Amino acid sequence: xxxxxxxxxxxxxxxxxxxxxxxxxxxGANPVVGCVIVKEGRIVGLGSHLERGGPHAEIHALQMAxxxxxxxxxxxxxxxxxxxxxxxxxxDRLIREKVKRVVVGATDPNPLVxxxxxxxxxxxxxxxxxxxxxxxxxxLNEAFTKYITRKLPFVTLKTASTLDGRIASRTGDSKWxxxxxxxxYVHLLRHRHQAIMVGVGTVIADDPQLTARLPVPALQPxxxxxDSQLRIPDDARILRDGTAPTLIVATERADxxxxxxxxxxGVEILVCGEGPEVDLRLAMKRLAEREIASVLLEGGxxxxxxxxxxxxxxxxxxxxxxxxxxxxxAPPVFTFPGFxxxxxxxxxxxxxxxxxxxxxxISGYPxxxxxxxxxxxxxx
Numbered sequence: 001x002x003x004x005x006x007x008x009x010x011x012x013x014x015x016x017x018x019x020x021x022x023x024x025x026x027x028g029a030n031p032v033v034g035c036v037i038v039k040e041g042r043i044v045g046l047g048s049h050l051e052r053g054g055p056h057a058e059i060h061a062l063q064m065a066x067x068x069x070x071x072x073x074x075x076x077x078x079x080x081x082x083x084x085x086x087x088x089x090x091x092d093r094l095i096r097e098k099v100k101r102v103v104v105g106a107t108d109p110n111p112l113v114x115x116x117x118x119x120x121x122x123x124x125x126x127x128x129x130x131x132x133x134x135x136x137x138x139x140l141n142e143a144f145t146k147y148i149t150r151k152l153p154f155v156t157l158k159t160a161s162t163l164d165g166r167i168a169s170r171t172g173d174s175k176w177x178x179x180x181x182x183x184x185y186v187h188l189l190r191h192r193h194q195a196i197m198v199g200v201g202t203v204i205a206d207d208p209q210l211t212a213r214l215p216v217p218a219l220q221p222x223x224x225x226x227d228s229q230l231r232i233p234d235d236a237r238i239l240r241d242g243t244a245p246t247l248i249v250a251t252e253r254a255d256x257x258x259x260x261x262x263x264x265x266g267v268e269i270l271v272c273g274e275g276p277e278v279d280l281r282l283a284m285k286r287l288a289e290r291e292i293a294s295v296l297l298e299g300g301x302x303x304x305x306x307x308x309x310x311x312x313x314x315x316x317x318x319x320x321x322x323x324x325x326x327x328x329x330a331p332p333v334f335t336f337p338g339f340x341x342x343x344x345x346x347x348x349x350x351x352x353x354x355x356x357x358x359x360x361x362i363s364g365y366p367x368x369x370x371x372x373x374x375x376x377x378x379x380x
Contacts, residue, residue, distance in 0.1 A: 009103050012036045012043075012075040013132045017105065019048045019057070020077045020140055025191040025212075025219060028052040029293040031078055031144040035061040037099075039072040056081065058090040062097055069097040077105040077137045079130070082117040091117040095124045104130040105137030109145040143193075146314060147293035152284050155197075155312055157297045157304060158189055160319040160359075161333050167301065170327035172205060178319045181357030189317065191218045193296040195247075195287065199303040200227035203236050210298075211243055220244035222292060226303055228278050230254045230262060230269075242266055249283050251275035280310055305336030308346065311368045316348065320360045 019034030026032075027049055035057035037045035045068070047060025055063075058080055062069050080090040080102065094102060102121055107130060108114045118128050138145065143154035160178040161167050168174035176183065190196055190212035202208065203225055210223040223238050223246045230250050232239070238246045239262070247268045250259065253275035263269055270286055273279030287295065297307060307313050318333070339345055348364030355361075 009075070009129065009132050012038055012073075013077070013103060013105055013137075015043075015046075016057075016075045016077045017133060017136055017140065019046060020137075023048045023050055024140070025193070026051055028194060029144070029147055029291045031141040033057040033076065033078045035077070036075040037061045037065045037069060037072050038075065039065075039068050044068040044072060053087070056087060056090050059087070059093060062093060065097075069099055071098065071100045073101040073103060074099050075103045075132075078141065079104050079106065079108040079114070080117040080121070081108070081113065082120050083113050089117070089120075091120045094121060095126065099126060101127040101129070103132050104128065105132055106134050106141070107131075109138075109141070110148045142314075143294035147288060151288050153195070153287050153292050153295045154314050155284070155295045155297055155307065156189070156193065156315045156317060157299075157307070157313045158186060158317045158319075159298070159304065159333050160186075160321065162321055162323045162325045164324050164326065165332050166325050166327070166330040167333055168331050169325050170329045172331075174206070177321050177323065178359050179321065179357040182319045182321075182359045182361070185356055185361075186319075187213050187218075189296055190221055193221055193294040194292045195222040195224050195295045197224040197226065197295050197297050197299065197303075199299045200225055200231050201300050201302070202298070203227075203232055203238065207233075207237050209237055209241065209243070221296070222247055224249060224287070224295070226278050226280075226283070226299070228254065228275060230258050232262070234262075239264070239267055249278050251278055277306075280306060280312055284312055301331045301333060301335035305334040308334055308366065309336045311366075313366055315363065315365050317361065317363045319356070320362065322358055322360075 016034035016036045020032040023032045030052045033049040033056060035047045036043060045061035045065030047057040049057045058076055074094060080094060082089050082091045118130055121128050146152060146154040159167060162177060191214060196210045211220050212218040220243055223244055225232060225248045227248050228251045245266050247270055249270045249272050251273045252271055259269050272283040272286060347367045349367050351364040353362050
């Protein structure tokens with residue numbers, strides 16, 4: 001392969017990746033996929049997977065290309081499917097349309113079908129090149145990958161704190177720690193996840209809406225409240241406003257009469273564990289059974305600490321404001337027993353640091369090396 005061909009492949013794959021990224025938050029538990037079809041140096045088809053159960057990106061692009069699809073090169077961010085799901089296999093459609101070449105970003109992470117779409121195309125005389133900008137393609141669907149391989153949702157922790165690591169002052173005041181640009185970005189994060197999870201303490205203290213408020217109308221995530229004893233106030237906005245479904249995670253020790261009283265249209269009670277605390281691992285499994293593949297955790301220190309301690313956080317997005325609030329009683333980002341030695345600390349991999357307004361945003365992936373959590377999280 002010469003240099004020009006490699007540059008062309010990466011150029012058009014970047015376009016396909018952008019199409020996929022623009023559909024984040026719309027496909028539910030399905031992956032986001034973008035497709036670009038090129039013939040004789042001209043783009044003849046574009047497509048994205050726009051909603052679960054709807055046509056895949058390749059189908060949208062092929063419909064746009066029409067007869068020009070024959071003899072074309074197809075750039076697709078995820079391996080074309082080879083199995084019948086809610087829609088027919090895209091690999092069969094590409095074969096039928098007589099495309100000449102298919103360039104793939106990432107292979108399908110589903111171990112039951114991975115590589116089969118590529119193999120089917122090759123068996124039918126179509127040239128296939130896989131792995132173009134694969135890292136970028138895989139990051140776009142990191143939630144789908146964990147969901148489809150481990151039957152657990154991908155959990156992203158988001159929090160905003162002062163430079164001294166406090167998420168509120170000693171009086172509980174937290175409005176506002178971060179700046180307007182950071183808060184706007186958080187709403188985009190909410191839109192890109194299927195659910196937002198908080199502890200009941202956050203609901204009692206702040207009465208939040210837990211919705212994605214963007215400049216244009218957005219699909220709203222499910223709102224999840226971890227509330228072992230059902231202490232949530234009856235007049236909490238997330239129980240009354242009807243803007244998005246609300247799911248309360250409690251334990252068997254919660255009052256049965258109160259449980260029935262809280263159940264209403266749009267509100268579900270999920271019992272996870274005998275108590276006194278919610279079994280968070282079980283809760284994650286139950287959420288995956290409800291086809292929730294991604295969760296944005298916006299908890300307080302105790303919930304954040306418990307999720308981290310049990311290896312249930314896959315990614316962190318930490319906003320640090322240029323403020324110091326002090327106070328021994330001011331709540332920290334994480335509250336858990338901690339480690340005896342520094343070499344036991346949880347480290348972040350693939351760390352990214354960026355400025356958002358006046359704030360600093362640090363993101364990365366916790367590495368749970370050498371602990372019993374590895375069988376859940378999958379780290380070596």
